[in-house]
Amino acid sequence: MCGIYGCIGHEASGQVLEGLRKLEYRGYDSAGLAAIFPQHKGPIETERTVGYVSDLVSKANGRFNGSHISIGHTRWATHGGVTDYNAHPHSSNDGNITVVHNGIIENSLQLSEKVSDLGYQISSETDTEVIVHLLDHELKIQQGSRNHLLAFCNVISQLEGSWAIAAIMSDLEGILISRNGAPMVIGRGVNNISVSSDVQPFYGACSEVAYMNDGDNFLLTKKGIESLDGLNKPEFNVLDGVYDEQDPGIFPHMMLKEIHDQPTSLSNVLSGRISADGSKAKLSGFTLSPEEMKNLDKINFVSCGTAYYASLIITEYIRKFSNVPVEAFRASEFPALESCSKNTLTIGITQSGETKDTLDALLQAKQYGSHVSSMCNVIGSTISRFTGNGAYLYAGPEYAVASTKVFTNMLANGLLLALTISDMSHYKRRQIVQSLRMLPNLLASQLMTxxxxxxxxxxxxxxxxxxxxxxxxxxxxxxxxxxxxxxxxxxxxxxxxxxxxxxxxxxxxxxxxxxxxxxxxxxxxxxxxxxxxxxxxxxxxxxxxxxxxxxxxxxxxxxxxxxxxxxxxxxxxxxxxxxxxxxxxxxxxxxxxxxxxxxxxxxxxxxx
Structure with a gap:
């Protein structure tokens, strides 16, 4: 939840606002922006507002034009109500440091007491504000010339929980960034370097991406990326794919459009996975072969929300069509110790590929020896990269918060997996697969009637x-x-x-x-x-x-x-x-x- 976008480049704030617009699906309680201008002196210029990014654009009213360093944030509230004071970015008392954050700082109460004892005034209810005050204190106690990255790393070392953090300072020509348990991606384009909560805003702005790992702390500058030891730097790869603009077309809402997308999205997930004669079906992409899956002690599905309800149906397919023991779990309640061993497979199902509870469940499963895999809709997502194997959902971008077409594709993937490891008769398999081939047209008819x-x-x-x-x-x-x-x-x-x-x-x-x-x-x-x-x-x-x-x-x-x-x-x-x-x-x-x-x-x- 929450979306972060930062940019170093020409008209940086404009790029940040555009990036936030594309990240707004991650949270839309409030939005904020901070920017530094060439020959900047004094406090960092900021703006915050309750509401959508469009409200932020109106409130900013062009004041950030001409900036060359900028960070922004779109919020889903976890700590503190939906107010202007709790909106990000949060700034130091003198306004020379500003921070945006996605995640939860679990020891924020203890840190709040510490910064209060140091003489800082807390003005919000969030768990983020302590970061900016700790950073201000670290810089003030440094001897000799200021080392912004060292001070930043010292602050990060005091945090417990999950975070993606971006910070800027009035005397720093760059953006400090840190990741631990929350997604963060670096993008590189012509005359700009950017950071984002996911890759979507990079399309049209960047040509290369590098995924940060947990524990990474960097300083982004127009010259590149700096780490404290000078050795740990992320590897850039070409940004593949295209960005589909959020456009309802002839429909009044994205949700209705995505409901009507289902004949097409279902065709996409079935394409190449069922034979033209309707006799075979196979879901590939898993490290384990079908024969190895048939001999597993158990398959676990871990998921949340809509994905969990899809998992319940998928487990019924696997139970009916194969002899492999299977169970679906809410990821937040996954009993990894009791459910995992070397001869089990744990599959995370998630639209975004970033669901924290699902990622944590997969981490626990791997810790206890289970094979891990995933079914995700977003290529390059954290969970798909963590598992390294599995089957994509191919539903296309889903922008409405309530999932529709992705649910249907989850069912299709799960049914294909069940057929892949099934020993059912050729006749029964052919009946199901032939009916599966006709489903996209049936859904189109259902939508009309x-x-x-x-x-x-x-x-x-x-x-x-x-x-x-x-x-x-x-x-x-x-x-x-x-x-x-x-x-x-x-x-x-x-x-x-x-x-x-x-x-x-x-x-x-x-x-x-x-x-x-x-x-x-x-x-x-x-x-x-x-x-x-x-x-x-x-x-x-x-x-x-x-x-x-x-x-x-x-x-x-x-x-x-x-x-x-x-x-x-x-x-x-x-x-x-x-x-x-x-x-x-x-x-x-x-x-x-x-x-x-x-x-x-x-x-x-x-x-x-």
Whole structure:
């Protein structure tokens, strides 16, 4: 969370503002900017504001034009409320040092007491401000000429926790940077050197990138990179790929565009991984061969949020199609000691490839001897580089905070992995793979056919105090959890997801007259049982929103029916997720919520 961008070059502040705009998905509570101008004297010029980067641009109003050194920050609040005082950058009492920071300083309370005892005044509630005061103190106690990098390293050595830090000083022609547990990348272009929380802002500005490692402390200048020992310098490589601008096109919001991207993104993740005749499927990229995976004691999936709910479905595929023991864990609660050994594989699933809890779980897994791998959407991300093997998701950039198309591609990758290590018959495999080949077209049809019914259902939800999601079976009972998460993320309505058969063991007490119940009932072996669950809800006054590909008697109990396309029963989550995503989107829009940037959330979660 939080985005940092710094630049040394012509019109540095303009490049920083553009970089922050591209990093805003990492946090949008507040934004700030600091800059140094040629022949600069006196305190560093800064500006901060609550709100978006666009608000910062308006507030700065061109005052930073002509700067040649600049750093900026877009914030997701962890310590202290969303206020101008807590926005970054934070400056020393004399204004000659300013700092931006992403991460959490775990010993900030102890350090705050130390700087207070030294006579410094703390003016914010953040864990960042102590850094700037410690740096000011280190410089003041130095004897002889000032060594800015040495003072910086001395301060860094006092910190505990995770961080990416950038600092500038009025008497320093450069930017001091440090990384420990939070992403930081250096970019190099024509007449500029920059630093960023990820590579996206470098497209169009830099041609080469170097990834910092934990423990790195550098001084960036227009001449290059300096380290304290003069030896430890990062290696630059050509910046590959292209940057896709955040553009909703014909759609009013990025979330809706990304929902409609799914036929294309699903085609991308399947391309080259299933045969043209529909008989074979293979997910490659892993260090372990399929045969080695078949002989593992266990496969662990570690993930958070939407990726965790995708993992739950993926584990069901692997359990059904292979004999390999498998379990999905929330990364923040991963019991590495009990779950890892030399003959296990731990796979991290993450859109950004920067999720701190997932990275920590993978680190623990490796510590206890497990093989590690990943499924990421961002090439060159921290987790993909740490694991060094795995399968990319190929969903394309996803800008809306609530994940949609990446979820679908996670399921596809997981299903392909299950088929890769499966010993199922050729006939059964061919049935699934051929149906998988038709899925992109089915999703395109699903998007076109369910619009009216989704809009009717979303109006039923709009003013509700809570929504209940129910499903039955090894896949659908897991899918409803992702549906509930999506609804909560973008509509702010409290939601509960439960297996239909468990309702009568407690949750049914929540149902009263008018309570919306979203029931997913694909044509599978659990259809009749789902009808019983729906009857139970209906008898207690619930309004039933039924998502189904069945046109039989079960539809009689629904207030709104959202028809889905028929597909292989094992592929029903791919079809059923579409109306769930659209329902969440429409409910959020009806409640006048910014669905692309919901409150309190960020796209990339880099703190624990």
């Amino acid at each position: 369910c619009r009216d019914s989704v809009e009717a259902a979303s109006k039923m939800i709009q003013h509700s105090n809570n929504v209940i999601f129910i499903g039955r079976g090894h896949l659908t009972s897991k899918l409803v959890e992702e549906g509930a998460l999506k609804m909560m993320e973008v509509s702010y309505i409290p939601c509960l997801a439960y297996p239909g058969g468990e309702l009568k063991h407690g949750p049914i007490a929540l149902i009263e007259e008018g309570t919306p119940v979203i029931a997913i009932a694909p044509s599978d072996s659990k259809l009749n049982l789902m009808e019983s669950s729906i009857r139970e809800c209906k008898a207690r006054g619930a309004k039933i929103i039924l998502i189904t590909d069945h046109d039989g008697p079960i539809t009689q109990f629904a207030d709104v029916v959202i028809e889905t396309m028929k597909t292989h029963s094992e592929l029903s989550p791919f079809v059923n997720i579409i109306p769930l995503q659209l329902l969440a989107y429409n409910a959020g829009i009806n409640r006048e919520i910014n669905v692309d940037r919901p409150r309190n959330l960020a796209k990339s979660v880099t703190v624990v």
